[in-house]
Amino acid sequence: MARTTGSHAGITGPKVRKAALRLFAQRGYAAxxxxxxxxxxxxQAGALYNYTPDKQTLLFELMCGHMEDLLASMPQGQGAPLARLEGFVDFHIRFHADRPDAVFIAYMELRNLNPENFATIEALRRRYEDxxxxxxxxxxxxxxxxxxxxxIVTLAIIAMLTGVNTWFRQSGRLTLDEVVAQYWDMVRKSVGVA
Structure with missing residues (x-):
């Protein structure tokens, strides 16, 4: 099948991923x-297969890309555990605040991955949790x-921090800095630090 006029691999490929990310987040992968x-x-629908072999691969690549970016960007902190924990909280909230669609898909669409792809994403998530x-x-x-x-505390903290994406809006009543400060206060108390 001929390429659609104006379609270029370096431009269309990223557009395909961006559109899939938005649509999967809005409607759900299955829909x-x-x-x-x-x-x-x-x-044309057939042209998508120049950029991905199938919808499952597209979902997997979006999720894998998100997790790899997360791991690559994560601070490799030195110092006292309390300072490193504060750095983790700050990083997690700020990194995810800019990527609400990717976060939604990374957490809500795991059920739609085939077993092999699920195992890969689960291993990446485990590295972050670890x-x-x-x-x-x-x-x-x-x-x-x-x-x-x-x-248990690890999973609880990650769930709490990731929950920010369900309600935080840049135009809301709290700034991102205020949200980070309040969540840091809650996390600090959850590990028994006054």
Missing amino acids: VSMRAIAAEVGV ALEAILQEGATAGAFGVKDTK
């Missing part, structure tokens, strides 16, 4: 057809944190 993505991009848990374990061992089960 979005390749035809709908093509219409959003302005190409980084936070290492901070909590170090703080607990040093007596700086009052944490009994670092795994």
Whole structure:
């Protein structure tokens, strides 16, 4: 099939991913057809297969890209566990605030991945969780944190921080700095630091 007039691989490929990200976040993966993505991009449905072999691969690549960006951007903090935990909270909220669609898909569309793709994304998520848990374990061992089960606290903190994306708006009553400060206060207290 011929390429649509005005279509260029370096331009259309990113448009396909951007349209899929937006549509998956708005409607849900199962409700979005390749035809709908093509219409959003302005190409024929068959042209999408120049950029992705199928919808599953497109979803996986979006999720994988998000997790790889997250891991690559995560601060590799040095210093006391409390300072590193504060850095983690700050980073998590700010990184995700700029990517609400990617965050929604990364958490809500796991159920639509095939087993192999799910295992890959789960391993990436585990690396991120392990980084936070290492901070909590170090703080607990040093007596700086009052944490009994670092795994549960890790998952609770990540769930709480990721929840910011469901309600935060730049035009809302709180600035991002104020949100980060309030969430840091809650996380600090959750690990037993007054």
